[in-house]
Amino acid sequence: MNGHISRIGVFDSGIGGLTVLKCLLDLVPAREMIYLGDTARLPYGTKSPRTIVRYSLQCGRFLAEKGVDMLVVACNTASAHAVPALREELHIPVVGVVEAGSRAAVETGGRKIGVIGTSSTIQSRAYELTIQGLMPDARIFTKACPLFVPLVEEGWCEDEITAMVARRYLAGLVQEHVDTLLLGCTHYPLIKGVIASVMGEGVTIVDSAYSTAREVRDLVGGEVDGGTAPHVEFYLTDTSPAFVEIGGRFLGGDIVSVIDVDLHV
Ligand code: DGL
Numbered sequence: 001m002n003g004h005i006s007r008i009g010v011f012d013s014g015i016g017g018l019t020v021l022k023c024l025l026d027l028v029p030a031r032e033m034i035y036l037g038d039t040a041r042l043p044y045g046t047k048s049p050r051t052i053v054r055y056s057l058q059c060g061r062f063l064a065e066k067g068v069d070m071l072v073v074a075c076n077t078a079s080a081h082a083v084p085a086l087r088e089e090l091h092i093p094v095v096g097v098v099e100a101g102s103r104a105a106v107e108t109g110g111r112k113i114g115v116i117g118t119s120s121t122i123q124s125r126a127y128e129l130t131i132q133g134l135m136p137d138a139r140i141f142t143k144a145c146p147l148f149v150p151l152v153e154e155g156w157c158e159d160e161i162t163a164m165v166a167r168r169y170l171a172g173l174v175q176e177h178v179d180t181l182l183l184g185c186t187h188y189p190l191i192k193g194v195i196a197s198v199m200g201e202g203v204t205i206v207d208s209a210y211s212t213a214r215e216v217r218d219l220v221g222g223e224v225d226g227g228t229a230p231h232v233e234f235y236l237t238d239t240s241p242a243f244v245e246i247g248g249r250f251l252g253g254d255i256v257s258v259i260d261v262d263l264h265v
Contacts, residue, residue, distance in 0.1 A: 004069055005030065005069045005070050005093075005219070005220045006030055006031040006032065006069060007030065007031065007032040007033075007034065007066075007067060007068050007069050007070075008024065008028065008030045008032070008033050008034070008068060008069070008070050008071075008072060008216070008220075009033075009034045009036070009060075009063030009064070009066060009068030009070070009071045009072065010024065010033060010034070010035045010036070010063075010071075010072045010074050011035070011036040011037070011038070011056075011059040011060070011062075011063060011071070011072075011073065011074060011075065011078070012035075012036075012037055012038070012074040012075040012078070012186055013037070013038050013039075013041070013042040013043055013044035013045070013055075013075045013077065013078065014037045014038065014039045014042035014043070015037055015039070015153075015243055015246055015247045015250055016074070016075065016149070016152075016185070016186025016187045016250065017035065017037065017074030017075055017186050018035070018037075018186075018247055018250035018251040019074075019186050019187070019189045019190070019209040019250050020072065020074035020097065020186065020209040020212055020213065021033065021035050021074065021232070021251060022209070022250070022251050022252050022253075023209050023210045023212070023213030023214075024072065024212075024213045024216060025229070025230065025232070026213065026224065027213045027214060027216070027217040027224060028213060028216050028217045028220055028224065029217075029220065029222045029223060029224045029230075030220060030230050031230055031231065032230055032231045032232075032233070033230050033231075033232045033233075034063060034066050034068060034232075034233045034235065035232065035233070035234050035235065036059050036062060036063055036235045036236075036237075036261070037234070037235070037236045037237070037243070037247075038055060038059055038236075038237050038263075039236045039237055039238040039239070039240065039243060040236075040237035040238035041055055041237065043077075043118070043149060044075055044077040044078055044118070044120065045077045045117075045118025045119060045120050045121065045146060045149065045185070046118070046119060046120065046146070047077075047120060048120075049081045049120070049124065052077060052078055052081040052082060052120065053081055053082045053085050055078070056073070056075075056078040056081070056082035056085070056086060057082065057085055057086065057089060058263045059078075059263070060073075060082075060086045060089065060090050060094075061089075061090075062235070062261065062263055064090050064092065068092065069092055069093075070092055070093045070094075070095065070216070070219070070220075071086065071090060071092055071093070071094045071095070072095050072096075072212065072216060073086065073094065073095070073096040073097065074097060074186060074209070074212070075097075075186060076097050076098060076101075076117050076118065076121050076184045076185050076186060076208060077117070077118050077120045077121045077185075078096075079096035079097045079098040079099075079126070080098050080117075080120070080121045080124040080126035080127070081120070081124055081126070083096040083098070083099070093219065095212060095215060095216055095219070096212075097184075097186075097208040097209070097211075097212045098121075098126045098127055098130055098184070098208070099130055099215075100208060100211045100212040100214070100215040101127070101182055101183075101184060101206060101207075101208030101211050101212065102127055102130035102131045102134060102182070103134065103211065103215070104182075104206050104208070104210075104211030104214075105131060105180055105182045105206045106131060106134045106135045106138070108179075108180045108204045108206060110138075110178075110179040110180030110204060111135075111137070111138060111139060111179065112138075112139045112141070112176065112177060112178045112179050112180070113131055113138055113139070113140050113141070113178060113179075113180045113181075113182060114140075114141045114142070114143070114170075114173040114176070114178035114180065114181040114182065114199075114203075115127040115128065115131070115140060115141070115142045115143075115181075115182045115184050116142070116143050116144070116145045116148075116169070116170075116173075116181065116182070116183065116184055116185065116188065116195075117142075117144065117145070117184030117185045118144065118145075118146060118149065118185055119144040119146050121144075121184055121185065122142050122143065122144040122184075123144070125142075127140075127142070127182065127184050128140045128142060131182075141172070141173055141176050141178055143169055143170065143172060143173060145165075145166075145169045145170075145185070145188075147165050147169075148162075148165070148166075148169075148185065148187055148188060148191060149185065149187050151165065151191070152187040152188075152190045152191055153187070153246055155246070155249065157190050157191050157193075157194070158193065158194065162191055162194050163194050163197075163198065166191070166194050166195055166198045167198050170195070170198045170199060173199070174198070174199060174200065178199075178203060179202070179203060179204065180203065180204045180205075180206060181195065181199055181203055181204070181205050181206065182206045182208065183195070183205065183206065183207050183208060183209075184208055186209065188207075189207050189209055189210075190249070190250065192205055192207065233259065234247075234255060234257070234258040234259065235258070235259050235260075235261045236258050236259070236260060236261065237260075237261060237262070237263060238260075239258050239260045243255070243258060244258065
């Protein structure tokens with residue numbers, strides 16, 4: 001392992017980033033991971049770029065003060081708007097899901113790429129511009145799917161209502177015959193099955209959470225040692241009891257304890 005990176009900070013607007021943390025825990029051999037969920041101020045996906053950058057810088061500073069060697073911006077919305085500002089201010093590597101997810105989408109070899117995310121992520125055009133920079137002849141189709149976030153948090157991951165909503169949101173992308181669909185939101189991996197069945201066979205689904213963890217693993221180097229799980233600390237700006245229950249579903253495991261923090265804003 002790269003000796004300089006043993007403590008990784010991960011932040012998200014709330015609990016969705018636990019899908020990224022889960023992939024990081026599976027793939028990356030770090031000694032410690034610190035997760036910060038800005039649960040007091042979520043969702044970020046409906047907020048303006050200025051507010052998202054301000055909140056993201058506060059999250060990044062908090063984790064930098066905790067001594068992390070690398071920052072992973074797990075929130076797609078924060079990644080779409082705030083990675084340049086975070087890189088400018090923090091003197092550690094900053095990995096965002098937008099760049100990693102875009103690279104993974106291009107690697108599928110597809111030419112017609114669909115991207116779905118929150119309203120703010122889609123409005124930013126961050127995925128579109130990043131993919132276009134990597135593959136100028138790609139045809140990119142985007143769609144904001146804001147209702148997916150509350151449906152997933154409600155736990156309706158295999159529900160007919162979610163399937164109906166998915167059919168409505170994704171109809172345009174199906175009609176365009178996209179060959180690749182990039183899940184540009186932390187919550188969407190939990191409804192990957194519903195999304196895949198609406199898109200139909202032959203469409204490659206790219207999960208930005210997994211792609212990001214793969215990229216972090218390549219930067220950190222080394223292999224996960226099954227015997228020594230990293231120590232994980234959870235910090236939240238609001239500790240509602242729902243976090244532990246819903247968060248466990250995102251993480252695919254129990255969340256033993258969380259620490260309430262104030263970002264002094
Ligand atoms: N974490 C956000 C994202 O990936 C989704 C939830 C929110 O809107 O805050 O864009």
